[in-house]
Amino acid sequence: MIYLICVLIALIAAFGGSLVGLGGGVILIPSMLFMHHYSDAFAWATPQVIVGLSLIAMVFTASSSTVSYYRNGRIHVKIGLLFLTGSIPGGIIGSWLNQFVNTDHFSLYFGLLMIVLSFLFLLKRDKREDNEQEKQQKIPLVSVIIISLIVGIISGLFGIGGGAIIVPAMVFLFGLSIHTAAATSMFVILFISIISAGTHIALGHVAWEYVIFFIIGAWVGGTLGAKVNQLIKSNVLEWVLRLLLIIVGIRLIIEGLM
Numbered sequence: 001m002i003y004l005i006c007v008l009i010a011l012i013a014a015f016g017g018s019l020v021g022l023g024g025g026v027i028l029i030p031s032m033l034f035m036h037h038y039s040d041a042f043a044w045a046t047p048q049v050i051v052g053l054s055l056i057a058m059v060f061t062a063s064s065s066t067v068s069y070y071r072n073g074r075i076h077v078k079i080g081l082l083f084l085t086g087s088i089p090g091g092i093i094g095s096w097l098n099q100f101v102n103t104d105h106f107s108l109y110f111g112l113l114m115i116v117l118s119f120l121f122l123l124k125r126d127k128r129e130d131n132e133q134e135k136q137q138k139i140p141l142v143s144v145i146i147i148s149l150i151v152g153i154i155s156g157l158f159g160i161g162g163g164a165i166i167v168p169a170m171v172f173l174f175g176l177s178i179h180t181a182a183a184t185s186m187f188v189i190l191f192i193s194i195i196s197a198g199t200h201i202a203l204g205h206v207a208w209e210y211v212i213f214f215i216i217g218a219w220v221g222g223t224l225g226a227k228v229n230q231l232i233k234s235n236v237l238e239w240v241l242r243l244l245l246i247i248v249g250i251r252l253i254i255e256g257l258m
Contacts, residue, residue: 001041002041003210005035007214009027009028009031009032009217010057010214010218010221011220011221012031012217013027013217013218013221014064014065014217015224015228016225016240017058017225018186018221018224018226018229019237020167020182020240021163021181022241023058023062023185023189024058025055025163026114026164026244027248028050028053028214032045032050033045033047045207048098049205049207052207053210055197055200056197056211057217059190060215060218060222061219061221062187063190063219063222064219064223065183065186065222066186066226067223068226068227069182070187072183075180075184075187076176076183079174080188082139082141082148083144083151083188084191085145086145086147086148087148087149087188088191088195089149090148090154091152094157095157095196095200096199098157098200108252108253110256111250111254112249114249114252115245115249115250117165118241121241147169147173148188150165151169163185163186163189166181166184167181167185178234179230179237182237186226
């Protein structure tokens with residue numbers, strides 16, 4: 001039964017994460033933290049182990065969704081590659097810092113981060129839907145590199161793949177549509193997760209007995225999320241993203257304060 005729960009959590013997390021470009025960690029981590037606190041069967045799922053599993057699952061979530069998004073021509077490869085210049089070393093730094101986080105306040109930190117990011121999507125802005133126009137616009141190199149470094153650190157520290165920062169940054173700072181931002185975010189998350197997951201493996205933050213079940217759920221969910229993304233309008237995607245961040249954030253803050 002515990003293995004089936006792991007598959008379902010990974011599948012739902014990957015579907016939601018791939019759909020809006022967050023990677024899946026924003027669903028998988030709080031779900032696993034909940035199971036750790038309220039089920040003896042998940043006593044092994046400490047915050048560090050959960051982050052390690054989340055990053056491994058995201059490697060497969062991002063792999064499956066990136067293939068689907070690339071086939072549809074949705075990924076802004078140039079911006080994606082620039083994001084990697086800072087996010088890869090940032091991911092290593094964040095993964096190393098994770099071991100020093102006070103586990104008693106882990107939920108609180110994570111929840112506060114989600115709430116802050118959710119408010120960004122309440123701001124009004126001009127929306128773009130022309131994928132070709134997006135790919136021809138000028139790119140502020142320094143801004144992309146600085147933001148990507150922050151993304152990498154957050155990814156390694158909280159195990160969220162960086163999507164919660166990447167998507168808002170691409171939408172608000174670089175003018176991409178939510179569809180292109182989500183697709184490009186998953187492309188970036190693929191490489192960030194590989195580096196960050198490798199660091200967590202080296203630090204011993206992985207429960208290998210359960211990995212395969214998270215991988216199965218992540219691959220299926222990632223593929224489905226990317227396909228459904230192409231069928232949903234941008235305003236609907238943004239509402240899904242807002243609600244997802246707010247709900248998860250509020251619940252984690254309450255849990256962290258208890």
